[in-house]
Amino acid sequence: MRINPALCIRCRGEYNLCGLSYCPVLTELRTRHILRGVTNRDRIDGSSPPSVFIGRVGYPRVNVYPATPPVHGDTSSLEDPRAWMGMRLEDFLSSRLSLVRGSVRVRVEDARNPPRTLHDVQVMVLSGKPVDSELVLKKPVSGRYVLDEHAPPFGPSSPLQKLRVNTLPPPPRIVDRVHSDTDLNATEAILTLYYHGIDVHHISRLLSVGALGVGKRRRLVPTRWSITAVDKQVSDKLLNEVRDYPLISEYRVYVRKFKDNTFIGILAPHTWLYEWAEAWWPGSTWNMWGGETALELDYEGYWGRDDYPSIGGCYYAARIAVLEALHSIRRQAAVILWREIYPGFNLPIGVWWVRENIRAMLSGPYERFHDLHDALKYVTGFLKLPISTWVSKSYVIRMLTRQSSIVDWLG
Structure with missing residues (x-):
């Protein structure tokens, strides 16, 4: 995308005159400042939040990427999705792109009896606080940034020669206990951690490095798979409980507008049904060159679903958020979640974006209605795509x- 330089001169990163949700100039400058000199170095010394990315190319042999920024101190916000929500997009991007990665190729089953580097990666991820570490690389940093539909962004990489862990804060007690229990299967481990207050973002990293599950079956799980697996396992458990709760007594409508996105949530007094839908405008991330708005939707009935939704990991990221909300109020509902994505939002930054926005939306105010017709009429005022x-x-x-005829609901 080419941006008129005159707009940048007038805007200076303040007014988004280019139509993007972030300032690419500020993002690039801040990332360069943080990474200044790194591209000519073969040693990266800093405080890892801790961070790791597990690739999926070549599975069951995969690349493991421990990551650290070239700065010391409290870097925990680099792995905290709730903190990301309060950042400007350019600040979030530049901070995440500062995570330099070293890569080492291993077999997924090596998680059971890890070589030294993989063992150090595992104990880093167990920690609940930043870990002072050093990446000794085989050659100076190069390669592209990682921008992924499922995982948050990562910075450039280089083959890893050695990983040095200089300080190692102890893990949370429950994390240490679950990791040490080699008779606990992965699903039970995930749920135990979740119900003890460990966020799904941390749990997915533990799963990805093979730190959970029955000892003889532990394996590395590519990051994008581990994120969706945790969202699904936790939301399945929550759904089993929510189905036993009484129905809500009215239609509830939630609306959230945030950074070129509109999120709509409608909860109806009915047994569990669920749908997640996205409408991508031309010029948005997954419809960059299209001429028309593209709408896709997936759904499930009362008993859930067994197959993977065609719409991808956002389906389960939104599902866990709404089931957390229903579980917290001890009520059951049929759930409609719609999202409109407008031109200017053109970067894949991970499913955390959906999970945290739905969490934020459902923890906020809502409007009450006695029938679906009035709820839909209210929603019409916030959507750009026709309600029909x-x-x-x-x-x-x-x-x-x-x-009734659906036409009745469009009048």
């Missing part, structure tokens, strides 16, 4: 209005 388009695609609305 949304309704015509909606599985949950079709189930809620089976005794």
Whole structure:
């Protein structure tokens, strides 16, 4: 995308005159400042939050990427999605892109009896606080940044010669206990950690480095797979409990507008049904060169689903957020979650974005309605895509209005 330089001169990173949700100039300058000199060095010394990325190319042999920024101190915010939500996008991007990665190739089953480097990566991830570490690289840092649909961004990489761990804060007690229990299967380990207050972001890293599960079956899990696996396992457990709760007593509508995104949540007094839908405008991340808005939707009925949704990991990231909300109020509902993504939001930054936005939306205020018609009429004022388009695609609305013509709901 080419940006008119005159807009940059007028804007100076303040007004988003280019139409993007972030300032690419500030992002680049801040990242360069943090990484200044790194591209000519073969040693990176800093405080890892801790961070690690597990690749999936070549599975069951994969690349493991321990990562650290070239700065010391409290870097925990680099692995804290709730902190990311309070950042400007350019600050989030530049801070995450400062995470320099060293790569080492191993077999996924090496997690059971790890070589020294992998062992050090595992104990780093167990820690609940930043770890002072040093990456000794085979050659100066090069390579591209990682921008992924599922995982948060990472900085450039180079083959790893040696990983030195200089300080190692102890892990949270529950993390240490679950990791040490080699008879506990991975699902039970995930749920134990979750119910003891460990966030799913940390749990997914533990799963990815092979630190959870029955000892003889532990293995490395590519980062994008581990994120979705944890979201699914936890939300499945929450759903089993939510299905036993009484129904909410009214229609509830939540709205959140944030950085060229609109999120809509409708909770209906009905047994569990769920849908997640996204409408991508031309010029947004996954519709950069299209001429029309592209809408995709996936759903499930009362008993959930067994197959992987075609819409991807955001489905489960949104699902866990809404089930956490229902679980907290001890109520059951049919759930409609819609998202519109507008031009200017053009970077894949991970499913955490959806999870944290839905969490934020559902923890905020909502409007009450006595019938679906009024709820949809209210929602119309916040959507750019015609409500008739949304309704015509909606599985949950079709189930809620089976005794009526859907046309009745568009009047």
